[in-house]
Amino acid sequence: MQLSTDQLLDFYHLMVKIRSFEETLGSLFSKGLLGGTSHFCIGQEASAVGVVQGVRDTDWLVSNHRGHGHLLARRLNVYRVMAELLGRETGYCFGRGGSQHMCSMDEHFLGTNGITGGGIPIAAGAALALKCQKSDSIVVVFFGDGASNQGTFHETLNIASLWKLPIMFVCENNLYGMSNPVKRSVAGGGKVAPRAAGYAIPAQTLEGRDVELVWKATREAAERIRNGGGPELLELMTYRLCGHSKSEPRVYRTREEEDQMAKLDPLATFPKRLLELGCTQEQIDDAANSARKMVEDATQKALQDEPGDRHVALSGVFAEEEVSK
Amino acid sequence: MREVFYSKAVNEALDEELSRDSSVIMIGEDIGCYGGAFGVSKGLWEKYGAERIWETPISEGSITGIAVGAAMMGMKPVLEIMFMDFVALALDQMMNSAGKLHYMYGEQVTVPMVLRTPGGAKGGYGPSHSQMLSNLFVGIPGLKVVAPSTPKQVKGLLKSAIRDPNPVVFIENKRLYPQKGEIPEGEYLLPLDKAEVLSEGTDITLISYSSMTPVCLAVKNALQPHGINLEVVDLVSLQPLDTDTIFASVRKTGRVIIVEEACLTGGVAGEVSALIAEHCLDSLEAPVIRVGAADAPIPSSLDLEKFVLPQADDIVQAVKRIREWA
Ligand SMILES: Cc1ncc(C[n+]2csc(CCOP(=O)(O)OP(=O)(O)O)c2C)c(N)n1
Numbered sequence: 148m149q150l151s152t153d154q155l156l157d158f159y160h161l162m163v164k165i166r167s168f169e170e171t172l173g174s175l176f177s178k179g180l181l182g183g184t185s186h187f188c189i190g191q192e193a194s195a196v197g198v199v200q201g202v203r204d205t206d207w208l209v210s211n212h213r214g215h216g217h218l219l220a221r222r223l224n225v226y227r228v229m230a231e232l233l234g235r236e237t238g239y240c241f242g243r244g245g246s247q248h249m250c251s252m253d254e255h256f257l258g259t260n261g262i263t264g265g266g267i268p269i270a271a272g273a274a275l276a277l278k279c280q281k282s283d284s285i286v287v288v289f290f291g292d293g294a295s296n297q298g299t300f301h302e303t304l305n306i307a308s309l310w311k312l313p314i315m316f317v318c319e320n321n322l323y324g325m326s327n328p329v330k331r332s333v334a335g336g337g338k339v340a341p342r343a344a345g346y347a348i349p350a351q352t353l354e355g356r357d358v359e360l361v362w363k364a365t366r367e368a369a370e371r372i373r374n375g376g377g378p379e380l381l382e383l384m385t386y387r388l389c390g391h392s393k394s395e396p397r398v399y400r401t402r403e404e405e406d407q408m409a410k411l412d413p414l415a416t417f418p419k420r421l422l423e424l425g426c427t428q429e430q431i432d433d434a435a436n437s438a439r440k441m442v443e444d445a446t447q448k449a450l451q452d453e454p455g456d457r458h459v460a461l462s463g464v465f466a467e468e469e470v471s472k
Numbered sequence: 473m474r475e476v477f478y479s480k481a482v483n484e485a486l487d488e489e490l491s492r493d494s495s496v497i498m499i500g501e502d503i504g505c506y507g508g509a510f511g512v513s514k515g516l517w518e519k520y521g522a523e524r525i526w527e528t529p530i531s532e533g534s535i536t537g538i539a540v541g542a543a544m545m546g547m548k549p550v551l552e553i554m555f556m557d558f559v560a561l562a563l564d565q566m567m568n569s570a571g572k573l574h575y576m577y578g579e580q581v582t583v584p585m586v587l588r589t590p591g592g593a594k595g596g597y598g599p600s601h602s603q604m605l606s607n608l609f610v611g612i613p614g615l616k617v618v619a620p621s622t623p624k625q626v627k628g629l630l631k632s633a634i635r636d637p638n639p640v641v642f643i644e645n646k647r648l649y650p651q652k653g654e655i656p657e658g659e660y661l662l663p664l665d666k667a668e669v670l671s672e673g674t675d676i677t678l679i680s681y682s683s684m685t686p687v688c689l690a691v692k693n694a695l696q697p698h699g700i701n702l703e704v705v706d707l708v709s710l711q712p713l714d715t716d717t718i719f720a721s722v723r724k725t726g727r728v729i730i731v732e733e734a735c736l737t738g739g740v741a742g743e744v745s746a747l748i749a750e751h752c753l754d755s756l757e758a759p760v761i762r763v764g765a766a767d768a769p770i771p772s773s774l775d776l777e778k779f780v781l782p783q784a785d786d787i788v789q790a791v792k793r794i795r796e797w798a
């Protein structure tokens with residue numbers, strides 16, 4: 148199946164929305180309007196959009212600490228995502244979860260996760276449930292190169308393979324885990340895909356800044372998994388064109404490297420591709436401007452909202468009844 | 473009523489819940505044809521098959537996460553961790569996922585899972601296979617913790633734990649598995665948040681749970697002929713604590729000894745005694761005494777083990793000391 152220009156423009160719209168969202172958070176931090184920390188995915192928008200748009204809306208997503216792209220690519224309500232980050236009661240999780248602990252069951256988004264590697268077995272558990280329930284949905288779990296050094300990655304790949312779970316492992320390899328370069332953390336040359344061979348899981352390493360390529364590979368893998376083929380792993384090579392969190396000074400890499408990588412920025416390259424494919428500059432600008440406007444409006448609206456009260460802080464520790472799917 | 477082993481009572485609860493609700497599944501190591509390290513799940517794999525009884529590789533960290541994920545999606549996983557010491561490997565998912573998800577995900581999900589694990593020493597199993605680690609879990613918000621001491625309790629409580637919408641840490645006990653007790657005929661459920669007065673008395677309250685409860689009952693019987701009338705209260709639930717039942721007994725006897733198999737420092741006994749000090753000071757006729765394990769690893773040698781773990785005689789000595797207060 149080919150992507151129509153409308154779809155491609157929509158992907159671009161989503162990518163700009165993510166970029167604009169992250170940049171807005173950056174300025175909210177510098178104005179002191181946001182607490183805690185946050186991990187931006189600037190430069191990694193194509194992998195988020197390509198994967199999330201490559202599966203069905205009824206497929207389940209499990210994300211990690213760098214999850215804003217995944218949330219927005221699934222088209223969660225930008226205003227409610229922003230409200231959650233701002234700690235407002237109108238956020239998806241009443242402000243209890245924030246950036247790293249956000250969930251929307253209605254959108255089949257099983258949550259971002261603040262524990263590196265923590266989401267991987269949870270995703271396999273969700274896939275086990277789908278298998279028990281004879282569902283035709285699959286689970287997609289996002290994690291980083293750094294997370295692939297956790298025991299949960301290896302244990303879960305092994306189990307998912309043994310049990311033929313309907314799960315797609317998506318490693319966004321951005322060459323660093325916080326300050327630690329993959330060459331010093333992922334043995335054998337810094338690639339994660341070869342690890343899957345040890346668990347008899349098919350894996351591919353792809354250019355993660357090419358949204359069309361990611362979309363196509365995801366779609367194909369998803370259908371194989373859906374048809375009972377068992378788990379697969381996609382390693383998407385990418386680069387975060389920003390600090391690990393907030394605005395850290397990036398002492399572990401050179402400005403030269405960053406300049407080189409900036410040339411591959413998907414938001415710089417994709418508009419050129421769109422023109423080649425016959426989109427007009429006006430269409431491209433519209434897609435970008437409407438995305439920025441959505442983020443701007445959502446932010447202004449969320450800033451007006453109130454935080455939760457003591458009851459919001461202290462209730463909800465235990466459930467009275469089951470609310471699971 | 474009929475007499476069954478504690479381990480059989482667990483097995484019956486699992487069997488009944490598996491047959492009642494197809495969303496109940498079991499996850500654990502060697503729980504298939506082997507029937508679990510202590511034989512508790514014997515026969516269930518044959519009866520329900522590999523699609524309900526998920527026998528796993530040795531991967532506690534991830535199988536706990538798998539139970540969490542399955543629970544979020546509407547299954548009711550019963551996870552077995554072979555020895556309680558091994559919960560160290562499961563702790564991340566219990567603490568950072570199971571206990572937090574309902575709250576932090578804005579009540580959009582529940583985690584109706586049970587982590588079953590045998591705590592306590594069986595005699596000679598040594599430092600990595602003997603601990604009662606109840607204290608690890610009671611300080612983690614969002615987890616319910618129960619530690620039944622009798623076959624009747626363990627069956628009724630496990631069934632309730634499986635049906636509860638929250639994650640429950642279900643502490644069984646290796647020393648209790650081969651002990652027998654009466655259980656009601658037919659189906660019954662017990663509440664997860666209630667203590668049980670197992671034997672009424674007037675002079676001193678012994679508060680305990682899990683394997684120390686039968687020891688307390690034995691001490692009661694031994695001291696009865698000497699004119700000492702002990703009341704034995706079994707906590708059953710460690711989180712939440714049933715303060716109504718605890719305080720009522722303290723107000724009746726005015727003297728309290730709390731007995732547990734876990735280390736004395738930072739344990740459940742310390743928590744219970746703090747609550748008693750806060751709420752029942754007027755009724756106390758003597759300081760609260762705690763009896764527990766020494767703050768030491770548990771040695772393998774049976775001779776050494778008894779110096780570390782609380783013994784019946786330690787309780788008898790505590791009774792003597794508490795009676796010396798006029
Ligand atoms: C268990 C755990 N250890 C460490 C951290 C701190 N931490 C947060 S993100 C991160 C780096 C993760 O690297 P990677 O998986 O490559 O994801 P990336 O940040 O590059 O997207 C670290 C060390 C954590 N949150 N959880």
Ligand SMILES: [Mg+2]
Pocket residue numbers: 291292293319320321322323324325
């Ligand atoms: Mg990384």
